[in-house]
Amino acid sequence: MHIPAHRLAALLFVTVAHGATQAAEAQVAVAANFAEPIRAIAAVLQKTTGHTLKISTGASGAFYTQIRNGAPFDIFLSADNERPELLEKDGLAQPGTRFTYATGKLVLWSADANRVDAKGEVLKSAALGKVAYANPKTAPYGAAAVQVMERLGLAPSLTPKLVQGESIGQTYSFVKTGNADVGFVALSQVLDGGRLKEGSVWMIPQAHYDPIRQDAVVLKKGAGNEAAQALVKLLQSTNIRDLIRSYGYDI
DSSP: OOOOHHHHHHHTTOSSOSSOSSOOEEEEEEEGGGHHHHHHHHHHHHHHHSOEEEEEEEOHHHHHHHHHTTOOOSEEEOSSSHHHHHHHHTTOBOTTOOEEEEEEOEEEEESSTTTOOTTOGGGGOTTOOOEEEEOTTTOHHHHHHHHHHHHTTOHHHHGGGEEEESSHHHHHHHHHTTSSSEEEEEHHHHEETTEEOSSEEEEOOGGGSOOEEEEEEEBGGGTTOHHHHHHHHHHTSHHHHHHHHHTTOBO
């Protein structure tokens, strides 16, 4: 992802400790919707502290299962608040480290600039092709998509047209490659610098789905990991919160 020079320069003035005595690396499990922001944040982290991140992106539910089974992650950035809370209850997370780093927004998107209207009426069209959404059991954005279809009374008519991605990342790929006509994806996936990258989009009203509160938590393995601690500080800094907002999230 390209970060404008003036934007990166501003981010480098975040008030974090400069020049750590010894650079550390943290393994981070990140919800697929946050893939682009975390790469930008990792670049700022390395330049300001010397610490690095080893980033894995995917479905939050899949990460939860992996962590339960001993996956060696230091910190988990989920697409919901439920799974980080469960990890706390399971004794697999550091107590008192969970916080909300972003609130996500769901949109209906097509790579075709003329396909999706501003009110989502395309979902009622008989000519509508395949509709992509993420697995609601593992991806919170997929669960939100199911809520939208149910609250609009469209689930019966759309069910035969649905194609399911294992993560919101795969769901986006289905639409991007034309394997689906439209798809329920994260707003962050279709923005670049606050503007729509391509295609057409319906900004789904919040009333149609429950808020997507995305929580982060430091895991047991991350206790004492300086890179993990530095990432937590960075995510809570003013400039990084502004960066996260620029990807279409609320804070």
